[in-house]
Structure formats: C-alpha cells, structure tokens
Amino acid sequence: MKTWFITGASRGFGALVAEAALAQGDAVVATARDPKAITARFGVHPNLLAVALDVTDEAQARGAVEAAIARFGTIDILLNNAGFGLMGAVEEASPAEIEAVYRTNVFGLLSVTRAVLPHMRARRSGRVLNISSIGGYRSAAGFGVYCSAKFAVEGLSEALHDELAPLGIHVTVVEPGYFRTDFLDASSLSVSPAVIEDYAPTAGAVRKAATELSHNQPGDPSRLAAVLLRFAVVENPPVRLPLGSDTVAAIEAKHAADSAILAEWRSVAVSTDF
Numbered sequence: 452m453k454t455w456f457i458t459g460a461s462r463g464f465g466a467l468v469a470e471a472a473l474a475q476g477d478a479v480v481a482t483a484r485d486p487k488a489i490t491a492r493f494g495v496h497p498n499l500l501a502v503a504l505d506v507t508d509e510a511q512a513r514g515a516v517e518a519a520i521a522r523f524g525t526i527d528i529l530l531n532n533a534g535f536g537l538m539g540a541v542e543e544a545s546p547a548e549i550e551a552v553y554r555t556n557v558f559g560l561l562s563v564t565r566a567v568l569p570h571m572r573a574r575r576s577g578r579v580l581n582i583s584s585i586g587g588y589r590s591a592a593g594f595g596v597y598c599s600a601k602f603a604v605e606g607l608s609e610a611l612h613d614e615l616a617p618l619g620i621h622v623t624v625v626e627p628g629y630f631r632t633d634f635l636d637a638s639s640l641s642v643s644p645a646v647i648e649d650y651a652p653t654a655g656a657v658r659k660a661a662t663e664l665s666h667n668q669p670g671d672p673s674r675l676a677a678v679l680l681r682f683a684v685v686e687n688p689p690v691r692l693p694l695g696s697d698t699v700a701a702i703e704a705k706h707a708a709d710s711a712i713l714a715e716w717r718s719v720a721v722s723t724d725f
Contacts, residue, residue: 452498453683454478454523456516458506458563459533461488464582464627467676468530473498475680480519480526482506482533506533506559509566516566528578528683529567531560534600538661539643540654541595548643549596556600561607568620575619578683581608583691585628585698589705592650593657605691612690623688627675628695629668670695 455472459465460481469479473496481489482504489501500522504515519526534556537548560581571577586594587601608624615622642658675694682688693699713720 452477453527454480454519454525455528455530455683456480456482456519456526456563456567457530457532458482458504458559461485461492463532464672464675464679465530465532466492467672468532468679469493469499471676471680478523480515480523482515504563506563507554509562512562512566516563516570520570525574526567526570526577528580529564529571530679531563531579531581533559533563534582536594536597536640537643538593538597538640538654538658539645540593540647540650543643543645543647543650543654544596545643545645548641551641552596552600553603556597557603557607560604564611568615571615571620572618577620578688579608579611579615579620579622580679580683581622581624583608583624583626585626585693585695585701587624588626588693588698589701591657593654593661609690621688622690623682624691625679626691626693626698628670628693628697628701629664631668631670631672670697 453472455469455477457465457469457479460469460479461483465481469481470493472479473493476498478498478500480500480502481493482502483489484503484505486501486503489499493499500519502515502518503511505511516526535552537544537552564579567577567579581604583604584598584601586598587605590598590602605624608622612622640661646655678694682692693702
C-alpha cells in the first residue's frame with residue numbers, strides 16, 4: 452500500500468487520482484480548501500484522510516503533512532495538483548490577478564513540496580508529481596500569465612529532479628494537454644475582465660475558442676488518472692511526462708520551430724563567445 456498526498460483533491464485530476472488510488476487499496480491524504488467537499492465526494496473510507504489545506508498557507512501545509520504522517524506513517528507520493536488558470540492578454544491581466552496565479556500555482560506548490568521533502572529525505576524514498584500543462588512547455592496568446600507560472604513549475608521540477616535523484620526521490624513534471632475537465636469553467640479558470648480591442652485577433656480569439664472547447668476537449672481524464680497510478684511506481688521515471696496527443700503535437704512543433712531558429716541564427720549565436 453502506498454500513501455498519496457494530493458492537493459486540490461475535491462475535483463478534476465486530483466479527485467480522479469484519489470478515487471483510483473483508493474480503489475486499488477492505497478491510502479490517500481486528500482486536501483482541499485474545504486475538506487467537506489472531499490467527504491461529500493468520497494464519503495467515509497478507512498484509507499482516506501480529508502484535510503483542510505490552502506496551499507498558499509505555509510503553516511497549514513506543514514500541519515497537513517504532520518496530520519498525514521500521524522495517520523499513515525509516511526507519504527510515498529506527492530501529487531501537486533492544486534491550481535487554476537487565467538485567460539486574457541498579458542497586458543489585460545491586473546497585478547492582483549497575476550499575483551493570485553503565482554501564489555497558488557507556484558508558491559503554493561513550493562510550500563507543500565518543502566513541507567513534504569524532509570520526510571521523504573529521511574526515508575530516502577518518494578515520488579513527487581507536479582501537474583504542469585501543455586502551457587508549461589510552450590506559451591500561447593491568451594494564456595501568457597498562466598503559462599509563465601507553469602514554466603516556473605517546469606523549471607523547479609527539473610532542478611528538484613537533479614537535486615533529489617541521488618537521495619532516492621523521483622520528481623516528474625506532468626504535462627497534460629486539453630482534457631475534458633472543468634478547467635475551462637469559471638470554477639477553475641479566471642478571465643481578466645479588462646479587454647483591450649487591439650488584442651481581439653489574438654487573445655480575444657482565444658477567449659471565444661475556449662468557450663467552444665469547454666467540455667469538448669480531446670483528453671479523457673479517467674485515462675490520465677489510470678496512467679498516473681501506473682506511472683507512480685515505475686522504476687527510473689522521466690523528468691517530464693507529456694500526456695495527450697495535443698501535447699505531443701505541440702512539443703514536436705516547438706522542437707521544429709526552435710531547430711529552425713538555430714539553423715538560421717547559429718552563426719550569430721556562437722559569435723558571442725570569446
């Protein structure tokens with residue numbers, strides 16, 4: 452039996468992974484701002500501990516980890532899933548909106564991870580799965596602030612991977628594409644109220660497309676949850692796990708575009724050396 456610690460476990464990917472983990476006999480520490488949402492979804496289960504956690508509260512993160520250790524004795528897998536999106540052009544986003552995205556998606560992930568790692572280091576064992584996005588690998592108009600936060604998650608994950616691998620702890624950043632969850636709904640996605648007409652053909656077009664795409668995304672979230680359950684116990688996991696045909700296509704397109712830049716600008720790039 453493995454013990455999972457899952458942030459944002461009341462809905463979306465977090466809830467599906469929690470459900471699958473419980474079904475296979477694992478223990479789950481399911482966290483959410485309101486633990487009643489956990490109980491409402493899963494009921495009472497001997498292997499389930501519902502804990503209140505606002506990931507932006509460092510003291511609460513430490514308390515949630517202590518409660519997990521007290522109940523199950525260990526945390527084997529940390530799934531940093533809590534987060535939300537922001538849609539709008541970069542210039543349209545307010546300072547408060549930008550700060551809120553980073554406070555949850557980046558600083559919250561850091562708070563929880565830093566609370567869990569001492570326990571994993573002491574055991575020289577553990578898995579950390581950080582949910583990023585297709586937008587963590589390549590940015591796009593209309594999602595610039597959100598993508599920049601996920602770029603931060605990617606950078607942190609790569610560094611953590613190198614720092615923790617010698618200690619027996621594996622870190623992977625998970626990059627889902629568009630999956631049929633409520634991510635594009637108001638419950639998970641903020642939309643900047645400011646609208647600048649100059650961005651109508653770019654970020655404005657994305658606002659319209661997102662409405663049409665919501666609940667018509669190509670990815671099956673149940674299949675993603677099943678993949679993560681299997682992935683959590685594989686030996687020598689990779690530093691990143693792209694999921695979804697759209698993510699694969701986006702990565703291939705970015706590689707091709709970057710290769711073209713290098714081909715055209717190689718002589719300039721290398722000319723700056725001594």
